[in-house]
Amino acid sequence: MIGAILLIIITVFIPPIGVYLVAGCGADLLINICLTMLGYFPGHIHAFYVEYVYYHRKDEARLGHFASQPAPGVYSDNVQTGGHGYGTMVTH
Numbered sequence: 001m002i003g004a005i006l007l008i009i010i011t012v013f014i015p016p017i018g019v020y021l022v023a024g025c026g027a028d029l030l031i032n033i034c035l036t037m038l039g040y041f042p043g044h045i046h047a048f049y050v051e052y053v054y055y056h057r058k059d060e061a062r063l064g065h066f067a068s069q070p071a072p073g074v075y076s077d078n079v080q081t082g083g084h085g086y087g088t089m090v091t092h
Contacts, residue, residue, distance in 0.1 A: 004055060015047035022054045022083075023076035031075075050079055057082030 011018030019032040028050055036043025053071040060067065061082045070080050 007051060011044070011047045011051065015043040018047045019050050022051055023074075023079050027075035028079065046073075050074055050076075054079045054082060058084070 007018055007021060010021070015036050016029060016032045019029050023029060032043055032046050032050070035046050053074050057067060057071075057080065059082070061084045067080075074080060
């Protein structure tokens with residue numbers, strides 16, 4: 001919980017760092033850097049969306065539910081699985 005709050009505070013000030021912390025260095029980070037350079041708020045919207053998907057998938061995985069479809073606009077396997085490993089997701 002404290003990690004999520006700290007992540008939100010970091011994202012408010014510098015959105016690409018928040019994306020980097022959950023998605024790593026990849027397409028999501030590059031997209032967020034470009035959006036942040038285009039304007040402060042598009043970067044925030046993307047960053048909070050990526051973080052929402054990450055924490056939502058993490059909570060669902062904790063309950064044993066795994067999403068069968070990838071979240072649109074998110075390219076990181078870490079975010080798609082909620083931090084529960086890279087690669088294919090288990091479907092039920």
